Amino acid sequence: MIFRRTILTGLVVLASLACVGASCAAQTTGPGVKPATVMPDVIQVPLAAQPSEHFDADAATDAYLAQISVSARSRSDTYFEGGYWLILWDFLYAAALYLLLLHFGWSAAMRNLAERMTRFKPLQTFIYWSEFLIVTTILGAPLALYEGYFRERQYGLATQTLVPWLGDQLIVLLVNVVLGGVVCMALFGVVRRLPRTWWIWGAGVSIVFLIFFIMIAPVFIFPLLNKYTVLDDPKITNPILSLARANGIPAQKVYQMDASRQTTRMSANVSGYGQTMRITLNDNLLRRGSLEEIQAIMGHEMGHYVLHHIAKDILYFSVVFVFFFALLRWSLEHALARWGERWKISGIGDTAVLPLVFLVGTILGFVYTPFFNTHIRTNEHEADMYGLNASRQPDGFAQAAIHLGEYRKMSPGPVEEWIFFDHPSGRNRIHDAMRWKAENLQLFTPKPEH
Numbered sequence: 001m002i003f004r005r006t007i008l009t010g011l012v013v014l015a016s017l018a019c020v021g022a023s024c025a026a027q028t029t030g031p032g033v034k035p036a037t038v039m040p041d042v043i044q045v046p047l048a049a050q051p052s053e054h055f056d057a058d059a060a061t062d063a064y065l066a067q068i069s070v071s072a073r074s075r076s077d078t079y080f081e082g083g084y085w086l087i088l089w090d091f092l093y094a095a096a097l098y099l100l101l102l103h104f105g106w107s108a109a110m111r112n113l114a115e116r117m118t119r120f121k122p123l124q125t126f127i128y129w130s131e132f133l134i135v136t137t138i139l140g141a142p143l144a145l146y147e148g149y150f151r152e153r154q155y156g157l158a159t160q161t162l163v164p165w166l167g168d169q170l171i172v173l174l175v176n177v178v179l180g181g182v183v184c185m186a187l188f189g190v191v192r193r194l195p196r197t198w199w200i201w202g203a204g205v206s207i208v209f210l211i212f213f214i215m216i217a218p219v220f221i222f223p224l225l226n227k228y229t230v231l232d233d234p235k236i237t238n239p240i241l242s243l244a245r246a247n248g249i250p251a252q253k254v255y256q257m258d259a260s261r262q263t264t265r266m267s268a269n270v271s272g273y274g275q276t277m278r279i280t281l282n283d284n285l286l287r288r289g290s291l292e293e294i295q296a297i298m299g300h301e302m303g304h305y306v307l308h309h310i311a312k313d314i315l316y317f318s319v320v321f322v323f324f325f326a327l328l329r330w331s332l333e334h335a336l337a338r339w340g341e342r343w344k345i346s347g348i349g350d351t352a353v354l355p356l357v358f359l360v361g362t363i364l365g366f367v368y369t370p371f372f373n374t375h376i377r378t379n380e381h382e383a384d385m386y387g388l389n390a391s392r393q394p395d396g397f398a399q400a401a402i403h404l405g406e407y408r409k410m411s412p413g414p415v416e417e418w419i420f421f422d423h424p425s426g427r428n429r430i431h432d433a434m435r436w437k438a439e440n441l442q443l444f445t446p447k448p449e450h
């Protein structure tokens, strides 16, 4: 979606960074929707991956990968590689949109309208923000519709028809109006009161909002789109809670959510912070994953938890925010000195400057893509290693990696993985699992009788 890379959506996305997403299609797709790259529900452990004296991690990895049909692989490669281009189109489309608002004075006109409606400055900011979001949503709709709806349906990943999908987009828009409006009022307040040091304080205020959003998201935001309930199936929860106790996680319950309302993808995540931190499994995973696979994924999620990935991400993105605000200060000063008059923007405290702020954010987000992905992928790899050690389910983990391959390219080149992958590739994940298995074969061979 066009706003994927904008600040606010970024904040909400950050609220559940830690996911093992995978996808599926068979049972959940409605009539008329062709499943895309469906993998078998329960994948058999191939011969080369079964314990033996000549167990070889490379051969076991190849044997797992050989279970994926050529057509399934080529469709998921096409889907995933299309995503590379969408990063570019999203960037160009958004940049053009923001320039349009500036160049034709539409941003100044929206500000004038807000000023005619009230004399109260913070309220003017809120009204401008609402106008800005509505206008950019309408102008960005063609690409958002293609990317979020038609393309997902084309690949059998979406389960919604157009009207419920639009309903969800409306909810997201309203959340963005309210939460983004509050952030905007606070930030413009800072800029107007502290015209010299605003960028430092602005970064500080943004970090506080980031932590706040991560904390409230699982309780107040995510339930607007999906139903979250406590998972109540002892067959699944008993081993998970045992795993949690063994790893010093004080969890009493595991949550589930009805992701199948929107998508066929399997996933699980750790979300929230402090009191709201929780592990959630989606219903696609519960329906299609084997018990071994669910445990392998839970081990991974517990890795995020025990390794404090959300807290570390907050720290990491705090540094990114400071860098972004420094860049913002420099670029706003230069751009306004040059084009401010033509764009009818009086200064950085003028709300009409907002498209320029988003333009800088979009450029930074685009250039930053490989570094962002590498940061996330590094955490994911750590969680993978933790999960293998904790769950001792290398075959369950390999199965999860194959299910992921329904929408993610399994065997990219190393540079491709570095730039585009926010999780280790399926091939690398299976190889990690098989390497672990090779070193722990005694766990999988029957004990000799005494």
Ligand SMILES: [Zn+2]
Pocket (backbone or CB within 6 Å): 017, 018, 019, 020, 300, 301, 304, 380, 383
């Ligand atoms: Zn993860």
